[in-house]
Amino acid sequence: xxxxxxxxxxxxxxxxxxxxxxxxxxxxxxxxxxxxxxxxxxxxxxxxxxxxxxxxxxxxxxxxxxxxxxxxxxxxxxxxxxxxxxxxxxxxxxxxxxxxxxxxxxxxxxxxxxxxxxxxxxxxxxxxxxxxxxxxxxxxxxxxxxxxxxxxxxxxxxxxxxxxxxxxxxxxxxxxxxxxxxxxxxxxxxxxxxxxxxxxxxxxxxxxxxxxxxxxxxxxxxxxxxxxxxxxxxxxxxxxxxxxxxxxxxxxxxxxxxxxxxxxxxxxxxxxxxxxxxxxxxxxxxxxxxxxxxxxxxxxxxxxxxxxxxxxxxxxxxxxxxxxxxxxxxxxxxxxxxxxxxxxxxxxxxxxxxxx
Amino acid sequence: xxxxxxxxxxxxxxxxxxxxxxxxxxxxxxxxxxxxxxxxxxxxxxxxxxxxxxxxxxxxxxxxxxxxxxxxxxxxxxxxxxxxxxxxxxxxxxxxxxxxxxxxxxxxxxxxxxxxxxxxxxxxxxxxxxxxxxxxxxxxxxxxxxxxxxxxxxxxxxxxxxxxxxxxxxxxxxxxxxxxxxxxxxxxxxxxxxxxxxxxxxxxxxxxxxxxxxxxxxxxxxxxxxxxxxxxxxxxxxxxxxxxxxxxxxxxxxxxxxxxxxxxxxxxxxxxxxxxxxxxxxxxxxxxxxxxxxxxxxxxxxxxxxxxxxxxxxxxxxxxxxxxxxxxxxxxxxxxxxxxxxxxxxxxxxxxxxxxxxxxxxxxxxxxxxxxxxxxxxxxxxxxxxxxxxxxxxxxxxxxxxxxxxx
Numbered sequence: 001x002x003x004x005x006x007x008x009x010x011x012x013x014x015x016x017x018x019x020x021x022x023x024x025x026x027x028x029x030x031x032x033x034x035x036x037x038x039x040x041x042x043x044x045x046x047x048x049x050x051x052x053x054x055x056x057x058x059x060x061x062x063x064x065x066x067x068x069x070x071x072x073x074x075x076x077x078x079x080x081x082x083x084x085x086x087x088x089x090x091x092x093x094x095x096x097x098x099x100x101x102x103x104x105x106x107x108x109x110x111x112x113x114x115x116x117x118x119x120x121x122x123x124x125x126x127x128x129x130x131x132x133x134x135x136x137x138x139x140x141x142x143x144x145x146x147x148x149x150x151x152x153x154x155x156x157x158x159x160x161x162x163x164x165x166x167x168x169x170x171x172x173x174x175x176x177x178x179x180x181x182x183x184x185x186x187x188x189x190x191x192x193x194x195x196x197x198x199x200x201x202x203x204x205x206x207x208x209x210x211x212x213x214x215x216x217x218x219x220x221x222x223x224x225x226x227x228x229x230x231x232x233x234x235x236x237x238x239x240x241x242x243x244x245x246x247x248x249x250x251x252x253x254x255x256x257x258x259x260x261x262x263x264x265x266x267x268x269x270x271x272x273x274x275x276x277x278x279x280x281x282x283x284x285x286x287x288x289x290x291x292x293x294x295x296x297x298x299x300x301x302x303x304x305x306x307x308x309x310x311x312x313x314x315x316x317x318x319x320x321x322x323x324x325x326x327x328x329x330x331x332x333x334x335x336x337x338x339x340x341x342x343x344x345x346x347x348x349x350x351x352x353x354x355x356x
Numbered sequence: 357x358x359x360x361x362x363x364x365x366x367x368x369x370x371x372x373x374x375x376x377x378x379x380x381x382x383x384x385x386x387x388x389x390x391x392x393x394x395x396x397x398x399x400x401x402x403x404x405x406x407x408x409x410x411x412x413x414x415x416x417x418x419x420x421x422x423x424x425x426x427x428x429x430x431x432x433x434x435x436x437x438x439x440x441x442x443x444x445x446x447x448x449x450x451x452x453x454x455x456x457x458x459x460x461x462x463x464x465x466x467x468x469x470x471x472x473x474x475x476x477x478x479x480x481x482x483x484x485x486x487x488x489x490x491x492x493x494x495x496x497x498x499x500x501x502x503x504x505x506x507x508x509x510x511x512x513x514x515x516x517x518x519x520x521x522x523x524x525x526x527x528x529x530x531x532x533x534x535x536x537x538x539x540x541x542x543x544x545x546x547x548x549x550x551x552x553x554x555x556x557x558x559x560x561x562x563x564x565x566x567x568x569x570x571x572x573x574x575x576x577x578x579x580x581x582x583x584x585x586x587x588x589x590x591x592x593x594x595x596x597x598x599x600x601x602x603x604x605x606x607x608x609x610x611x612x613x614x615x616x617x618x619x620x621x622x623x624x625x626x627x628x629x630x631x632x633x634x635x636x637x638x639x640x641x642x643x644x645x646x647x648x649x650x651x652x653x654x655x656x657x658x659x660x661x662x663x664x665x666x667x668x669x670x671x672x673x674x675x676x677x678x679x680x681x682x683x684x685x686x687x688x689x690x691x692x693x694x695x696x697x698x699x700x701x702x703x704x705x706x707x708x709x710x711x712x713x714x715x716x717x718x719x720x721x722x723x724x725x726x727x728x729x730x731x732x733x734x735x736x737x738x739x740x741x742x743x744x745x746x747x748x749x750x751x752x753x754x755x756x757x758x759x760x761x762x763x
Contacts, residue, residue: 066475070486144403151710193712210710219557225494226479227486243486245479246402246472248412249494255557257709260409261472264401287401288472345556 061089070228071240071279082242083279090277090284094268098275100283103301105234111295111350112235112322112329114338115209118355119316122200122207124152126308126317130211133296133307134282135274139267147260149293150308151193153208158182209316211308212237212258212293213341213349220250220259229290235322235350236295238280244289251290255342256349259292295319322350360754361520368746369739375592380738383731390728393721394469402472404721411705411716413470415726418697420466422577423733424548425570425696427459427504429578431541432608433601438534444598448586450748453512454740455582456541460505462733469725493551500544507537516747521754545570558704560637569619570696575612577692579605580685585741587678595745602678610669613688617662620695637703646713651702654694661691 068074068082083100090098127150131138139145164181201207218237221229228243229250251259265287277283281297296306300319304310309317320327325334329352332338336354372380396404407414433452437445468474479485480498489495511534518525546567552558553566583605586597624642627635639645641655665687668674674684707713718726746752 070479073486142403144408147409153710219555222491223493223555225488225492225498227488228479243476243479244473245476247470247494248472249492249551251409251412252552252704253555253557255709257410257712261402261407261412263405263407263409264403288398290472 061085065089065242068242070226070243072227072230079279086279086283090275094270094273094275094284096270096273096275098273098277101276101278101281101298101301103278103297105232106301108321108323109234110322111214111300112320112327112333112352113214113295113350114318114329114332114336114352114354116316116318116355117208117353119314120152120207120209121314122152122154122195122197122202122205123313125311125313126150126209127152129307129311130293132272133274133299134293135266135268135277135284136291137262137264137266137268137285138272139264142264144263145267147262147266147291149258149260149291150209150211151257153193153210154195154202154205155208157204157206210256210258210341211351213256213347213351214293214295216348216350217346219253219255219345219347223249223253225249232280232297234301236297237292238294238297239290239292240280241283241285241289241291246288246290248290255345255347259290261290262287357521357754361517364520364752364754365743365746368752369743372742376738380735383735383738386724386728386731387735388728389724390732393725393728396721397469397725398474404719406717406719406722408714408716410708410712410714411702413701413705414716415698415718415722416466416470418701419726419729420463420470421548421552421570421701422693422697423459423463423466424501424545425574425692426578426581427456427463427501428541428545428571428574429582430456430459430508431538432575432579432605433582434534434541435538436604438531438538442600442604444601445604447748448597448601450512450515450744451585451589451741452582453508453515453537454744455578455585455737456508457505457512458733458737458740460501460508460544461736462729463501464505465729465732466726469729493547493554496547497544497551500540500547504537504540504544507533507540511537512744516744519747520752542571545574552701552704557709558637559634560704561700562634563623565619565623569616569623572612572616572619573692573696576609576616577689577696579609579612580689580692583609583685584682584689585737587682589741589745593745593749595749599678602681603675606669606675606681609685609688610666610675613662613666613669613692616692617666636707637705640706640713641699641703645706648706648713648715650715650717651699655699658691658694658699661687662695665691 079102083102086100127148130150136147137145160182214236229239231237262285266285278298281294285291305319309319318328320329338352338354340349430452433445434449436442437449549567549570552561556562590597627638641651644652665684668684674680702716
């Protein structure tokens with residue numbers, strides 16, 4: 001599957017970059033000034049660990065990682081150290097030059113997603129593209145070694161049948177109070193997602209792709225005891241994998257089953273590892289932490305589409321800046337009938353479904 | 357004085373007969389086993405357990421929830437002792453506090469067992485870490501559990517200290533602290549109920565009946581265990597627990613169990629009458645879903661145990677004959693352990709929020725780790741109770757003769 005070679009589908013409508021050059025410059029200067037006046041214990045420890053070239057460098061790096069702060073509280077200097085540490089460790093581990101991006105959210109950008117549910121053909125290319133792009137664990141030996149962030153739910157097309165007219169309950173006695181002339185039709189959220197058909201779309205099925213909804217009021221963020229998961233200013237809900245304690249409260253709180261636990265050390269073959277990573281995004285995770293979709297921060301913060309949008313062969317997936325009235329997503333919200341999953345829970349997802 | 361307290365205490369609790377050493381030795385074997393599987397779990401990861409991304413709370417969380425109840429259950433001794441000046445209870449109030457200390461310690465061990473990254477627990481400690489307060493219910497739980505541990509340690513050991521030295525208790529601060537501990541006991545279990553009942557994503561738990569169900573089951577399971585412990589103490593030590601204390605506890609167990617059964621029945625009626633998709637979890641538990649039925653025997657055995665225990669408690673012969681009393685107490689304890697443990701936690705994840713029906717069953721690692729933590733609990737409970745009883749009996753006394761161990 002050609003993923004990374006494929007440039008952004010529509011350069012004119014480049015999303016998530018209101019004015020990148022200006023924004024990046026501004027943030028960097030502010031952080032630089034802020035960092036100048038700060039010197040913290042953990043940065044000292046980090047530096048010390050980086051300088052400890054004698055002995056096991058890998059262990060020293062991991063040791064320093066144990067003492068780093070929550071990403072959001074790091075000074076620019078500490079972020080740079082954490083980035084350097086990780087790049088060193090990953091490069092050694094995967095035998096290639098790995099970059100860990102720390103680009104911040106850009107002002108004037110609020111990411112949004114829209115999915116044309118009528119167009120989806122259930123090919124699951126988005127699922128595979130996501131796994132390849134975001135360095136998910138892909139082991140086959142033990143259940144739990146395989147992690148996918150997107151599920152394309154395959155749902156049966158139900159129907160009502162004349163032969164079943166007399167079926168009902170109570171069956172066979174007295175006056176029937178209910179009918180059973182149906183086969184379940186359009187049962188939302190009761191589908192299977194590990195199907196593997198020869199041809200898609202299948203005649204007797206409809207498809208419902210689902211992943212993290214990047215809620216505006218994310219229940220997962222509220223329950224996190226250590227604030228390791230939070231909503232970034234440009235929209236996505238992210239996780240600092242180095243701060244996560246693996247308590248799984250967020251997984252219980254998520255109404256969309258968007259979160260996955262690394263039940264073991266992730267299985268990520270060297271040659272398949274994607275070396276272009278973001279600190280809050282697709283950098284390789286570790287055992288015992290939770291992970292989820294982050295709308296490909298490593299791409300979207302640089303004006304590219306998420307991998308799933310790029311790979312979708314029917315153009316069912318749309319992504320863009322909700323604050324820009326000219327973006328594709330904004331236009332969809334203006335003109336189409338859209339709905340959100342489990343809207344009654346007041347999570348206010350930024351992931352919309354629509355049909356035409 | 358303090359050093360002599362510690363040395364007298366330690367010397368007393370370490371001495372014992374063959375029975376004592378055999379008991380502690382067999383517990384130690386399980387504890388060593390626990391350490392081994394804990395090592396496995398923290399090198400290979402939670403994959404060695406039965407937990408998955410679909411069902412990510414299992415036996416550990418179930419035991420955690422149950423033991424918070426046992427800890428809170430200690431208040432069924434302390435409250436009658438100080439609130440109603442019940443003489444028999446007052447004599448043994450400190451034993452209830454020792455049980456609370458043990459149960460909270462076990463809860464904390466189950467927290468360690470449950471976590472994916474126990475090495476990062478310090479991230480929760482304020483100042484050096486981040487404490488998501490007041491938003492995170494887990495943050496509240498950590499707060500109230502640690503507070504309860506401290507309150508009970510202070511009350512329990514201050515009382516023992518006074519008995520040891522022969523000084524009078526300073527009621528000016530002791531009584532207020534006891535009362536705080538009594539109210540606090542309710543808070544620990546209420547917050548634990550909130551932990552899971554505040555998630556609309558899990559409809560099986562998302563109802564306001566959860567805290568009161570937790571409290572009633574706790575005040576049935578906790579004292580049921582306490583009765584059993586008291587009967588063992590009466591049989592194996594010189595310390596005499598009054599009949600009146602055991603009788604009052606029996607009454608508390610009976611009616612808390614009765615209310616718990618009533619609440620469960622109410623839930624069954626409400627959920628199954630309407631039979632919405634939100635009832636799928638309960639339906640799975642009671643009858644199975646999509647052909648998956650692993651928990652069905654658990655549920656029905658819990659029903660049999662709880663209802664059976666309730667009926668036996670109502671029969672005078674069973675509640676007055678302390679030999680027979682052990683039967684319904686054990687049944688109630690086991691029934692609630694099932695109903696409130698695995699029976700409550702696991703079906704909350706079935707089906708998942710996107711409708712996937714999977715099953716969970718604890719692995720050997722989980723079973724051994726759980727057994728090990730229970731063994732550790734009994735280990736420290738034995739020590740704490742032995743020390744407390746020694747002091748209450750006057751065997752450990754400041755300036756007294758060298759400690760003489762009880763049998």
